[in-house]
Amino acid sequence: MHRIVIVGGGAGGLALATRLGRQVVADVTLVDATRTHVWKPLLHQLAAGSFDTHAEEIEYLAQARWNNFKFRLGRLENIDRKAKQIHLAASVDESGNEITPPSTLPYDTLVIAVGSQTNDFGTKGAAEHTIKLDTPQAARQFNDRLINACLRAQTVPRAPGSGHLTVTIVGAGATGVELAAELHAAARVLANFGFENIHPERDLQIVLLEAAPRVLSQLPERLSTAAVRELRKLSVEVHTNEKVVEVTADSVRMASGRVIKSNITVWAAGVKANPFLKSLGGTDVLETNKLNQLVVTDRLRTTRDSNIFAFGDCAACPQPDGSLVPPRAQSAYQQAMYLAQHLPTLIGLYSRRSVPQPVVNASAAATSTSAAASASATSTTATATSTTATSKPTATPPSPPGADTVPPFLYMDRGSLVSLAEYSSVGSLMGSLTKGSLFVEGVIAKFMYWGLHKQHQLALSGWRRTILVTLSELIDRTYRPRIKLH
Numbered sequence: 001m002h003r004i005v006i007v008g009g010g011a012g013g014l015a016l017a018t019r020l021g022r023q024v025v026a027d028v029t030l031v032d033a034t035r036t037h038v039w040k041p042l043l044h045q046l047a048a049g050s051f052d053t054h055a056e057e058i059e060y061l062a063q064a065r066w067n068n069f070k071f072r073l074g075r076l077e078n079i080d081r082k083a084k085q086i087h088l089a090a091s092v093d094e095s096g097n098e099i100t101p102p103s104t105l106p107y108d109t110l111v112i113a114v115g116s117q118t119n120d121f122g123t124k125g126a127a128e129h130t131i132k133l134d135t136p137q138a139a140r141q142f143n144d145r146l147i148n149a150c151l152r153a154q155t156v157p158r159a160p161g162s163g164h165l166t167v168t169i170v171g172a173g174a175t176g177v178e179l180a181a182e183l184h185a186a187a188r189v190l191a192n193f194g195f196e197n198i199h200p201e202r203d204l205q206i207v208l209l210e211a212a213p214r215v216l217s218q219l220p221e222r223l224s225t226a227a228v229r230e231l232r233k234l235s236v237e238v239h240t241n242e243k244v245v246e247v248t249a250d251s252v253r254m255a256s257g258r259v260i261k262s263n264i265t266v267w268a269a270g271v272k273a274n275p276f277l278k279s280l281g282g283t284d285v286l287e288t289n290k291l292n293q294l295v296v297t298d299r300l301r302t303t304r305d306s307n308i309f310a311f312g313d314c315a316a317c318p319q320p321d322g323s324l325v326p327p328r329a330q331s332a333y334q335q336a337m338y339l340a341q342h343l344p345t346l347i348g349l350y351s352r353r354s355v356p357q358p359v360v361n362a363s364a365a366a367t368s369t370s371a372a373a374s375a376s377a378t379s380t381t382a383t384a385t386s387t388t389a390t391s392k393p394t395a396t397p398p399s400p401p402g403a404d405t406v407p408p409f410l411y412m413d414r415g416s417l418v419s420l421a422e423y424s425s426v427g428s429l430m431g432s433l434t435k436g437s438l439f440v441e442g443v444i445a446k447f448m449y450w451g452l453h454k455q456h457q458l459a460l461s462g463w464r465r466t467i468l469v470t471l472s473e474l475i476d477r478t479y480r481p482r483i484k485l486h
Contacts, residue, residue, distance in 0.1 A: 002026040002349055005086065005105060007076045008113035009037050009060055012312045012332035015459055016111065019340035021069030025349050028069035029105065033091065035060055035073060038136045039456055040115075041329055044175055046139040047266075048182035049146070050189075056469075057136075058460060073100055076114065079280050081305055086110065109307055109347045111339065112294060114277070116313035116327055119270035119291075125247035126170075130267035133175060142266065146183075149263050150190055153203065165204050168252050168262035170244050171269025172210035173218070174418050177227050179266065180208050181420035184234040206236045207260055209252070211243040211269070219416050230420050244269075271327050273314045281305075289316050298408035299346060300335060309343070311335035317409060325411045335409060342406045 002025075006017050009032030017030040036057040038046065045051035064071040074088030085106045091099045117134050120126035131142045146167070153165045167183060169176045187204045208215070208231065215231075215238060216224040231238055239258075246253040247267075252260045273292035280286050280294075287295040287303045293316040295303050300317060302308045311317070312332035317325040325331050343349075457466045 002347070003106060003108045004028045004111065004343070004347075005031060005107040005109070006111045006113060007031045007086065008115060008312070008314075009034070010113060010115045010312065010332065011037075011039060011329065011456060012336040013111070013113035014058070014060075014063065015333065016113070016336040016340055016343075017069045018063065018067045018460055019336075020343070021064070021067040023340075023344070024068055025344045026109075029072055030060060030064065030069055031072045031074055031076065031086070031088065031105065032060060033073070033075035034136075036136075037063075039453065042453070043133050043136065043139045044179040044182050046136060047133055047142040047146075047179060048186040049143045050182060050186055063460065072105060074103065074105075076112075076276075076280075077102075078282060079110070079286075079308070080104075081281050081284060081308075084108065084110075084307065107307075109309070109343070111343075112277075112308065112310040112314060113312045113332070113336075114274060114314045115332075116271040116273050118267055119272040120267055121270060123244055123247065126244075126267055129247045129249050130170065130265045132267050133179070142264070145264055146186075166207065166260070166262050166264075167204070168207045168209065168260055168265045170209050170247075170252065170265065170267045172208050172212075172215035172238065172240070173268060174216065174416070176208055176210075176266075176268040177215055177231065178419050179268065180206050180231060180236045181234060184236065206234075207262070208236055208238045209242050209244060209254070209260075210238075210240045212240065214240055216418065219418075223416070223418070227418060227420065271313060277314060291316070299342075299406060300339060300409055301346070307347075309339065309346075311339065317411075319411060320408075325409075330414055331411055334411060338409045345406050346403050348403070 004020060004026045006013050006020075006028065009017075009030055013030065013032075014037050017028055020026065020028045036059055038057055042051050042056065060071040072088070073091050075091065076086055077089045078087040079085075080087065083106075085104045088100075088103050088105060090102045093099055118132035120130070120132070131138055131145070133139055133142065149165050169180055183204070183206055210217070214221065214224045214228075216227055228238055239254075242258065243255040244252055245255050247265055250261060250263070252262050252265055254260075273288075273294070275292050277292050277294055278285065278288045281304075284304075286305060286308065289295055293314055294310040296310050296315045296317050297303060298318055300309050300311050300315065302310055312335060313327040315325075315335075317335070319325060325335070454466060454470065457469060461469070
């Protein structure tokens with residue numbers, strides 16, 4: 001049976017493995033460096049402690065068992081394109097003990113969906129003194145530091161209001177804005193658990209820094225204005241046109257000369273693909289661009305190897321107008337659905353759909369959220385940089401029969417939603433029904449944001465498990481603290 005290996009268990013990679021596994025058209029294997037999946041747009045809630053990972057995490061092994069694919073633990077280290085196999089690094093536990101040794105995995109078709117990482121643009125001290133919310137592990141690290149800082153502040157013999165704790169967030173994209181609101185909500189809950197010196201308005205100072213002229217600069221201005229209005233109500237300090245030039249253990253310095261004392265600094269400005277993508281293939285590397293993204297065709301096939309596909313934040317996919325698909329959550333979801341529908345035809349297999357259907361990317365479930373691909377103005381603008389070759393292109397083999405009938409991938413912008421914790425949500429919807437953009441906020445936007453999460457669960461788990469998970473969430477709220485305290 002044809003072997004399809006998917007590297008990366010994010011929302012896109014896991015959705016693709018699940019869909020292909022259900023089709024039973026190939027031997028599908030999902031590879032990831034961790035054993036569980038957490039929806040990336042919820043990382044800001046995990047960081048603030050308002051998200052129960054144990055209820056929300058999806059076990060890759062269980063998902064594979066239920067949907068007819070295999071799971072392999074490991075981190076992609078390199079690709080042997082001639083032998084058609086990938087090299088996986090050894091995996092270790094928190095104590096450094098080896099779990100699985102270095103290994104290889106053969107493939108007939110390889111799909112790379114390793115996502116992106118935060119781009120600190122080489123800012124002095126950013127790598128050493130900031131936390132980047134790229135992974136659940138980083139979010140948990142932030143939460144541990146937050147609780148520990150609150151415990152220290154609680155024991156300091158100072159009068160209330162003297163500024164016990166300052167959290168600085170660099171980057172006012174969706175992730176930064178959502179984290180600021182979530183931290184304020186978390187502080188309110190902490191005050192009810194004996195932390196009377198951590199009042200959200202008096203004792204916790206949340207500072208949001210943005211180099212662009214406004215927050216959420218890649219979204220409509222009305223949405224940005226509404227978000228700032230809500231943040232001001234929460235006493236969040238918002239500074240725009242402030243480029244960070246240096247971060248130390250206890251301060252953040254801007255190009256304007258302003259210095260902010262900071263107990264915890266989070267870097268949420270910018271995204272880029274992992275640098276290791278530039279070296280995949282050894283001496284015969286795959287083509288990448290200046291943001292380390294793999295260059296792909298409009299059918300998500302890499303330009304130098306017809307047996308390798310890439311999608312999501314790690315891929316630079318061209319559009320008819322010459323632009324690139326933006327690194328957003330809805331982009332990865334739409335591309336995953338595109339490959340789930342058309343990959344069997346593109347590689348010469350026969351899916352249960354005997355005749356390829358026109359691709360439909362217009363799923364409302366694909367509406368963008370924070371997180372994941374949250375980026376401030378600098379990062380999303382930089383995505384349009386031109387690609388740079390690193391070795392001479394190889395000849396492309398003839399397409400399998402029927403592959404020329406597959407339409408190119410077309411990205412459909414369905415708008416954006418930004419959650420402001422329990423206080424509000426704001427968003428703009430785009431599509432044929434709105435004939436432009438439709439601004440939403442308040443209860444309606446909060447419900448739609450919640451619906452996106454449910455639709456993500458539905459795509460992976462089906463109706464039965466999604467209903468059961470939702471019921472368990474409602475029950476948990478009756479006896480568990482609203483915030484993680486350990």
